Amino acid sequence: MSDGTIDDAATAFAPPMLGEPYLLTPGPLTTAAAVKQAMLRDWGSWDGDFRALTAELRRRLLALIDDRDGAFDCVPMQGSGTACVEAMLGTLVPREGKVLVLANGAYGLRAAQILRYLGRAHTLIDKGDYLPPRGEEVAAALDADPAITHVLVIHCETSSGILNPVQEISEAVYARGRKLLVDSMSAFGAVPADVNALRYEALVSSANKCIEGVPGFGFVIARKSELEAAQRNCHSLSLDLHDQWKVMEKTGQWRFTPPTHVVAAFIEALHLHEAEGGVAGRGARYANNRNVLVAGMRAAGFETLLAERWLSPIIVTFFCPADPNFSFPRFYDLMKAKGFLIYPGKLTAVESFRVGCIGHFDAHVMRAVVEAACRSLEEMGVASAAPAPHVLGERARLVA
Ligand SMILES: *Cc1c(COP(=O)(O)O)cnc(C)c1O
Numbered sequence: 001m002s003d004g005t006i007d008d009a010a011t012a013f014a015p016p017m018l019g020e021p022y023l024l025t026p027g028p029l030t031t032a033a034a035v036k037q038a039m040l041r042d043w044g045s046w047d048g049d050f051r052a053l054t055a056e057l058r059r060r061l062l063a064l065i066d067d068r069d070g071a072f073d074c075v076p077m078q079g080s081g082t083a084c085v086e087a088m089l090g091t092l093v094p095r096e097g098k099v100l101v102l103a104n105g106a107y108g109l110r111a112a113q114i115l116r117y118l119g120r121a122h123t124l125i126d127k128g129d130y131l132p133p134r135g136e137e138v139a140a141a142l143d144a145d146p147a148i149t150h151v152l153v154i155h156c157e158t159s160s161g162i163l164n165p166v167q168e169i170s171e172a173v174y175a176r177g178r179k180l181l182v183d184s185m186s187a188f189g190a191v192p193a194d195v196n197a198l199r200y201e202a203l204v205s206s207a208n209k210c211i212e213g214v215p216g217f218g219f220v221i222a223r224k225s226e227l228e229a230a231q232r233n234c235h236s237l238s239l240d241l242h243d244q245w246k247v248m249e250k251t252g253q254w255r256f257t258p259p260t261h262v263v264a265a266f267i268e269a270l271h272l273h274e275a276e277g278g279v280a281g282r283g284a285r286y287a288n289n290r291n292v293l294v295a296g297m298r299a300a301g302f303e304t305l306l307a308e309r310w311l312s313p314i315i316v317t318f319f320c321p322a323d324p325n326f327s328f329p330r331f332y333d334l335m336k337a338k339g340f341l342i343y344p345g346k347l348t349a350v351e352s353f354r355v356g357c358i359g360h361f362d363a364h365v366m367r368a369v370v371e372a373a374c375r376s377l378e379e380m381g382v383a384s385a386a387p388a389p390h391v392l393g394e395r396a397r398l399v400a
Contacts (some may be wrong), residue, residue, distance in 0.1 A: 013361050021336060022365055025343045026158045026186050026315050027081075027208040028215050029359035031269070035213060038268040039261040051252035053263050058248075060270045061219060064188070064279055065195045065203075072195060073227060075245045076219040078259060081185045081206035083239065084218030086114050088181060088204045089152070091234045091241035092226055093120055097149040099181075100125065100141055102133040102169065105159035106346050107183060111152050118235055123148065129160050129347045130398045132310060135168030142176045150179045155187035155203070156312045159346035160305055161354065163191070163312035170199045179226075185209055185218075186314050189273060190283040190358065193221075201226045207262060210282060210314070210358055213269040216262030286313035289357035289366050296370030297355075300377075301385035303392065305352060314358055315343070319387035320351040326382045328353060334376035340369055350391050 016022060016030055023030045043050040058074040065072060077084050089111065093099055098121035101112045108126070115122040125133050125141060133153070142148055151173045156163050166182060173180045182203040184193055189210035193203055205211075206218035220241055227245050234240035238256070247255045276282055290313045294304060297318060305317035320328060328344065328351065335342050345352030355369065377385060 013365070021339050021341045022361060022369075023341050023359060024356045024369065025341060026354075026356050026358065027206070029208065029212065029356065030361055031212055031214060031265070032272055032360045034272065035265045035268045035360075038265045039214070041261075041264065043260040043264060045258050045260055046253065050258075050260060050263070053267055054248070054254065054258070055252060056267055057219075057263060057270070060267075060274075061221060065193050065221060067195055071223055071225075072221055073224050073245065074219055074221045075227070075241050075248065076217050076254070076258075076263075077239070077241065077244055078217050078254065078256065079238075080215070081204070081209075081218050082110065082114075084204050084206060084220060085111060085183055085185075086118075086236075087234075087239040087241045087244075088202055088220045088222075089114055089120065090118050090236060090239055091230045092181065092202055092220075092222065093150050094230075094233055095120070098122060098145075098147045100138070100145075100148045100151045100178075102138065102151065102153045102164070103127065104132060104162060104164070105129060105154070105157040107154050107157055107159060107185070108152075111154070111183060121147070128398070129349065130162075130306065130395065132162055132164045133169065134165065135172040138169050139172040139176065142172070142178055148178060150181055150201075152181045152183065155182050155184040155191060155193070156314045158186040158315055160317050161312050161315040162306055162310045163187070163314075166200075167198060174199050186358070187312070189279060190286050190313060192279055192283070207266050207269075210286070211266065211269050211273055212358075212360055213266035214262055216259035217266075283313060285362060286357045288363050289313070289361070290316060292363040292366040293355060293357060293369060296367060297373065297385075300370060300374050302373070303387050305347070305395070315354050315356045317345060317347070317352050317354050319391055320345075320353060321377070321382055321385045322388035322391075323382040323384055325380050326377070327380070330380055331376055334379055335369075335372055338372040338375070340372055350387075350394070 061074045104127040180200040184203040188205035202222035207213035208215040230242040302318045343354040
């Protein structure tokens with residue numbers, strides 16, 4: 001719900017329906033009315049009309065990586081994003097393979113946890129919360145361990161908002177004859193993943209992030225030769241990407257009940273994505289959202305976790321104010337009362353909160369968010385938004 005501070009007439013983005021708050025979260029997120037309306041019809045999963053939706057979905061997603069040679073295919077998979085990461089790792093990494101996981105936050109650590117469950121050999125570079133893995137250290141790790149076959153990188157590590165340098169990592173990986181897998185969950189659709197510019201074997205994303213659909217499935221975009229070679233790798237019937245691909249190629253259908261309404265909504269979201277100018281247009285709006293948010297919050301005295309050069313256009317982490325009157329649960333409730341759902345922090349060491357820049361809204365909403373944050377601090381009796389000096393000292397020490 002707009003709280004009156006947003007000039008709705010000045011934005012092409014209608015506010016959420018029925019008094020819903022804006023979801024300033026990394027998915028599920030605020031979707032367009034047309035996306036929600038697309039779910040008001042039932043589809044037979046076997047029927048040709050639904051098969052046509054599935055074919056359109058795959059074709060449109062592949063167009064986003066500009067696969068001119070037709071070397072890649074897109075395999076949608078039922079479930080959460082994590083299920084699709086598990087499908088990608090379980091299917092594309094051979095049982096005798098070994099994965100180097102590049103972690104700098106919760107999602108990298110989760111990928112390692114998945115490999116533990118799968119019983120796949122793996123090793124970890126853990127950079128903590130503030131810093132990206134760099135090409136040189138990936139190169140050194142690969143040189144030191146010839147058993148490593150695959151490297152997994154998180155494109156945007158959503159737990160901090162850091163945009164990892166996938167290009168230099170890809171170069172290091174392929175210079176050593178290994179293969180790159182990308183968790184592009186929160187980046188795909190807004191950050192380029194053009195296969196002519198960035199080399200990888202597969203990436204994974206889901207319906208409810210930058211394409212701005214509703215949750216219910218994800219998709220893996222993979223080199224066909226990798227999908228072909230992956231027969232009988234997978235530990236799980238439901239998550240077997242190879243089998244899902246083969247059946248989809250043959251019948252045009254998902255193997256098991258697809259989330260029909262979610263797929264219909266996603267097609268509408270893909271149309272809106274195209275109308276906005278595709279990856280470049282979507283990325284530009286999110287970057288503008290981020291710029292307005294960060295400038296406004298800094299002017300109000302808040303500090304971002306990350307140094308400027310690693311800030312993504314997806315989500316921004318702010319340190320909690322040190323003022324003893326500040327309480328995150330109370331701040332959350334005050335923001336919600338003003339029409340904005342923010343996101344708790346996900347850092348191991350310090351208190352923080354996150355504000356998403358992705359979803360169906362523009363910078364008008366970000367200005368209203370800053371305004372709402374300032375008023376919420378006033379209501380709590382917080383005089384300064386500044387974090388504790390030791391937090392900033394720690395950050396300076398780590399990023400030096
Ligand atoms: C959202 C996200 C996931 C998957 O999350 P689910 O809650 O399982 O949908 C995985 N990796 C990253 C980087 C994400 O942002």
